[in-house]
Amino acid sequence: MMHMTFYWGKDVTILFDGWRTATWTGYLLSLVALLLASAFYQYLEAFRIRVKLLAGAKPASIPPPASSDAARAPLLLPSxxxxxxxxxxxxxxxxxxxxxxxxxxxxxxxxxxGGVFVAVVVGLAAGYLAFRSSDGEDLVVVDNPCACA
Structure with a gap:
């Protein structure tokens, strides 16, 4: 039967019936695997944000046409x-x-x-510290002041 409150112990079923721990070694290895998966989650999030920032970088601006070529300039620049x-x-x-x-x-x-909970939270915190807590170099200024957009 599944627990509905937090408990401490080495006997735990994680995600599916095939991932059961019955020994302390298996339990500790499972906690390490969850900790690493949590840190990897933060790494992927940081990588995704960097890819998005690089993809959203504005291309080199096209200089406005000279006043003599204004009649030939397109109304809309190519996207x-x-x-x-x-x-x-x-x-x-x-x-x-x-x-x-x-x-x-x-x-x-x-x-x-309880051990699974602690391993995931510690992994998320360690991953954030390692991959996402820069000194503000990744700050992005949003042009739209609306928080809902």
Whole structure:
């Protein structure tokens, strides 16, 4: 029967029936695996954000036409968004993989084992410290002041 409150002990079923721990060695190896998966989650999130920032970088600005060529200048400049589809697909793929890993970590925590909970939280914190806690060099200024956009 599944526990509905937090408990401490080495006997735990994580994610599916095939991942059961009955020994302290198996339990500790499972906790290390969950800790590493949590840190990897933070790495993937940092990598996805960097890919998104690189994909969203504005192309070199096109200088305005000279006053004599104003009649020949197009009204709308060609959009460079068409060339960004591979980067957008990569970002979407990374988002999907990261979301799936996040949900699996959530389901592992829902085993209600205290050690599993601590391993996931420590892994997330260590991954954030290692991969995402820069000194503000990755700050992005948003042009839209609306928080809902």
């Amino acid at each position: 460079s968004a068409a060339g960004r589809w591979p980067a957008r697909l990569a970002t979407a793929g990374l988002f999907g993989v990261n979301s799936g890993l996040g949900y699996l970590l959530m389901l592992a925590v829902m085993s209600f084992n």
